[in-house]
Amino acid sequence: MVILVTGGAGYIGSHTCLELLRAGHQVIVVDNLCNSSREAVNRVEKLAGKSIIFYQADVTDEAALAAIFAQHTNIDGIIHFAGLKAVGESVVKPQQYYYNNIVGTLVLSKMMAQFGIKNIVFSSSATVYGENEIPFVETMSLGVPTNPYGQTKLMSEQILKDMAVAHQEWSVVLLRYFNPVGAHESGQIGEAPQGIPNNLMPFISQVAAGRLEKLNIFGNDYPTPDGTCIRDYIHVCDLAEGHVRALEKLADKSGVHVYNLGTGQGTSVMQLLTAFERVNQLHVPYTIAPRRAGDIAAFYADASKAERELGWRAVRDIEAMCRDTWRWQTMNSHGYDQ
Secondary structure, eight states, X not given: OEEEEETTXXXXXXXXXXXXXXXXXXXXXXXXXXXXXXXXXXXXXXXXXXXXXXXXXXXXXXXXXXXXXXXXXXXXXXXXXXXXXXXXXXXXXHHHHHXXXXXXXXXXXXXXXXXXXXXXXXXXXXXXXXXXXXXXXXXXXXXXXXXXXXXXXXXXXXXXHHHHHHSTTOEEXXXXXXXXXXXXXXXXXXXXXXXXXSSHHHHHHHHHTTSSSOEEEEOSOSSSTTSSXXXXXXXXXXXXXXXXXXXXXXXXXXXXXXXXXXXXXXXXXXXXXXXXXXXXXXXXXXEEEOOOTTOOSBOOBOOHXXXXXXXXXXXOOHHHHHHHHHHHHHHOTTTTOO
């Protein structure tokens, strides 16, 4: 299949492009490089031994997207990653998040209708469940997301659901996943945030590498065993494989298909930090900071539906996540900007 990947130069997008190429698919990447690197695409090509068609463009730019779709009339499906993703930043910059994430989905769905493309896999998030009972299950009623980032995911899901009603031949796959961490085992591609990391694992690794002074743990008074937030951390390579499996299984199968992609295991911030230190034989200094706006105490997945229907499950453990992250960090001390 010919697959267009928005945000394909980003963290999850680059790993998914690699899995797509290895599975024999052709890949077209559209990325504005606002929080990603063209070098990630170059390295994916080298790892796979195959080429990617790359366009530097913003998914909110309708004219740019129309030109790309007109150039490639053989696109079979889309994986939509492109979007701003930092929970804390979304609270401070809600207008930016709503515009970028929702308009991007609207423009992309318009292009699908205009050019007759009927398969899309959407990178959603567990934040759409809001403060709900755990583990999160696909059949539960969605809650009210506790931050604008989560709201944009919920609203984008609704847009695509409504489009699937209007275009009943469409296959819309909503992948709600949890906390991606780790890096490819080669150490060639990984998470390379620009500026101060918003996510826990790259922050830990940059402190361990001496790039940052200490880790801030946002709150240790949550109602959890050690007081720190509990999340379902999933290796990015497992996540990438889940996207490819969903695409292959559900292409041309009309309707809306929803899956959690997670491990089903909750790990606290402190447990992740301790595992990183143990696996890599390092000390990571930290301080307890005030709670961060928009965070909830605990969530993790029930991913049994994905295993049952897609034949997919996460197989890499916390130790592998920590080891692969540190390998990426030591081989790429300043990300892709060496």
